Amino acid sequence: MKKIAIQGVPGSYHDIAAHKFFKDEKIELICCNTFEEVFDNLKKDSSIIGMIAIENTIAGSLLHNYELLRDSGATIIGEHKLRISHSIMCLPGEDWSTLTEVNSHPVALAQCRDFLQHHPQLKVVETEDTAGSARDIKEKGLKGHAAICSKYAAELYGMKILQEGIETNKHNFTRFLVICDPWMADELKDRSKINKANIVFSLPHNEGSLSQVLSIFSFYHINLTKIQSLPIIGREWEYLFYVDVMFNDYLRYKQSIDAVMPLTKALKILGEYAEGESTL
Known part of the structure; x- marks a missing residue:
């Protein structure tokens, strides 16, 4: 297991x-x-x-x-x-009329902002975990408290779902x-299904250094699906570039890595894998 x-x-x-x-x-x-x-x-x-x-x-x-x-x-x-998809839930014996507070992770609360604005009577309290909020309410018998988390968490902890799908953006x-x-x-x-990779590198302070790297990936028909830059602590105005790439030909992908290597500093492959599924 x-x-x-x-x-x-x-x-x-x-x-x-x-x-x-x-x-x-x-x-x-x-x-x-x-x-x-x-x-x-x-x-x-x-x-x-x-x-x-x-x-x-x-x-x-x-x-x-x-x-x-x-x-x-x-x-x-x-x-x-x-x-x-977020749901709001409470103890089985409670309902909207008894609730005074809603608990969840700050990201989940932000994603349900429109819903919460329609319930100004609920005090919004941030916690460390979505499902952990439901667990704590159930285990401690916190009356008047609601949690925002997954429908699965409600089923797992025996909570009463008041409303499902309360997130503002459904995408x-x-x-x-x-x-x-x-x-x-x-x-x-x-390995036969590998078509995606994550790499990280830094670049010298030369004009067009990033453009050169991107041009090489384009030449080898490598699709860049994401670029994320983060500052290098202690080195002013220098950045690490985290890049997600997708490809149909593993050999051409490896050739592209070999081609950009001399143009970058500290290039590292963080992983090679198959593109993941999306599920509801």
Whole structure:
């Protein structure tokens, strides 16, 4: 049975994404309070697989996770894109008339801003986890409290759903990366299906340096699906570029990497894998 380290508790969106990705397998969750703890688990036990959110179509990128991934030495072996749909829930014996407070992660609260504006009587309180809010309300019997999280969390903790689909934008997806020790990578992925890679590099302060790199990728018919820049701490106005690429020909992809290598500094391949599915 595979052990999967996630940030959050059972019922969290990380939990859902992990079960979607490993849909035909039995998995054991290792629930962590922070993303740092996820990476610590991978360092302590090379057989553990990690699942981390990396970007959301509304909230944007989780920038700190890029840094954790680059520094960890872990490699990406897959991804999953999960449709995020929020529900508001309370204890079984309560309803709208008894609620005074709503608890959830700040990102989830922001994604439900329009809904919350229509319920000004509810005090909005930020917590560390969406599903954790539902769990705490149920375990502590917090009357008057509501939680915003997944429908699955409500079912898991025996909460009463008051309304589903309360997110403002229905095109709300989070992309999760599946990571592991590099020595485990070949056992966990099908190399014949690889068509995507994540790389990171810095560039010299030369005119057109980024343009040159992009031109080479274009020449080799490599599709850049994302570019994320982050400042290099301690080096003013220098940046790391995190780039996601897709390709149909693995050999041409490798040739493109060889071609851009002399133009970049500290280029590192963070992972090569098959493009992930999107699920509701």
